[in-house]
Amino acid sequence: MEYKRPFGVRIDENGVIPGAKKLVRRLSDMRGYFYDEKAYEELLKEDPVVYEVYAVEQEEKDGDLNFATTILYPGKVGKEFFFTKGHFHAKADRAEIYYALKGKGGMLLQTPEGEVEWVPMEPGTVVYVPPYWAHRTVNTGDEPFIFLAIYPADAGHDYGSIKEKGFAKLVVEENGEVKLIDNPRWK
Numbered sequence: 001m002e003y004k005r006p007f008g009v010r011i012d013e014n015g016v017i018p019g020a021k022k023l024v025r026r027l028s029d030m031r032g033y034f035y036d037e038k039a040y041e042e043l044l045k046e047d048p049v050v051y052e053v054y055a056v057e058q059e060e061k062d063g064d065l066n067f068a069t070t071i072l073y074p075g076k077v078g079k080e081f082f083f084t085k086g087h088f089h090a091k092a093d094r095a096e097i098y099y100a101l102k103g104k105g106g107m108l109l110q111t112p113e114g115e116v117e118w119v120p121m122e123p124g125t126v127v128y129v130p131p132y133w134a135h136r137t138v139n140t141g142d143e144p145f146i147f148l149a150i151y152p153a154d155a156g157h158d159y160g161s162i163k164e165k166g167f168a169k170l171v172v173e174e175n176g177e178v179k180l181i182d183n184p185r186w187k
């Protein structure tokens, strides 16, 4: 038997995993995701980086694990806080663990039927993402929101239905407060 080699890596203070595969999502990669289209077009002139992912991934095999950090930058489109695209897993029954490292935010989770949960996250918070729940993180603070995710190597990503329908709730700032409001576009 040829064994894989164990290793340790240290996540640096900016959330970077040395040697990991880096993915950058700018606002222009997220057309159609934010509710306020006018505010989206306005901010597109700057095209800010919304988030970066540093992923250490294995072959898509049952039993193995991937891990990744996400650095979700602070910002808003209109009154809606910056968020990650959000996805179901391609293998929908694959669960996941998130561990918050820095900054402030939360996770929106949603079942295929559109039932929504919001879990606030601060450094030290562990979130259990059960099988079948779509998940999106939101930065509700004014510094980068950084977290680690650990997920089965064969989980995969299914972005389609979230891209099309979004989440049933929007996370917005109203009168200086973080609020969850109904997404008028959700059907």
Ligand SMILES: O=C(CO)[C@@H](O)[C@H](O)[C@H](O)COP(=O)(O)O
Residues within 6 Å of the ligand: 053, 068, 070, 084, 085, 086, 087, 096, 135, 136, 137, 149, 151, 155, 157
């Ligand atoms: O949930 C996972 C992996 O299953 C996270 O590593 C996200 O992939 C990352 O936070 C970016 O978010 P998305 O753009 O993939 O929704």
Ligand SMILES: [Fe+2]
Residues within 6 Å of the ligand: 087, 089, 096, 135, 151
């Ligand atoms: Fe995931």
